Amino acid sequence: MADEQLNQVKIQKTNIVHGNKQPIAVDVHRTKHDKNEKISEKEAGMGETNTEAKKDEKRKQTKAPQRTEASVYGRSLKISLKQSKAVGKFIKNKKIEDAIKDLNQVLLKKRAVPMSGEIAHRRGNIMSGKYPINTSNEFIRLLKTLSSNSTMHGLDLDKTIIYEVIPNKAPDQLHRFGSRKFKRTHITIKAKELKK
Template structure:
């Protein structure tokens, strides 16, 4: 029998965050298949409102933006996802992957349990998000 080692070519990160599920879906469609550094740059530009994120799903009532049609600036979602992408970059660095060749191949948002706050009727929504990257060949 041969002693073979599994090739480390991907990294994952999971988290549950208090962000909008609908905006998370749209961000996922926008940055999937991008390089990791490009995705971080795009979302940081959304945070400074330089560019708008195109809205594909759940777009009723959203006005057009220059050059992309319906779009918006999901600031809270962008802030949390940039933080996750930087954690993912650190995970890949620890695994010994080349940071310049990382491509986002997995972006899976799911509904998490509702979060109870103080007060009679106050509740919050959570989104569980799994992001994966793989080394581009």
């Protein structure tokens, strides 16, 4: 009695419901002869596996679309929005390596970032400017990430330029006791490969 119940449970577990909602009953008691027949059927059905292999080859042959641009996003960075706009204009339409070199010059205070407003004159052929240290550090970090992203996408760094820098105001964060606000900025930098 117990053996019959176990066999019924095994049959219920092996019933498979297919897309046509028809349960298929599988016989639990198999003989060696039946197993040998199934093996010979599999060997005879090798043509089916060949068609599956051809489908896999076709899938491998389809190429992913070539990427022509790379981007990097900085969220809630501890930098000023006004200085971010100025640095964005400063590095736009430059190669990534050149932009990093120029920002390193800003860190050493050898080159000023042009800024508008009532700001004093600086050395060089600019009307007025500043040396935004924190903003330059954050931009250098983002540009290094952008460089690695563009090499990951297969872009040539010699032909890749920064074509878009978007600084946006992030939500303000309050200081302790709510008396002061921190400045926060979102930055998006995009680079694309020029076709020559």
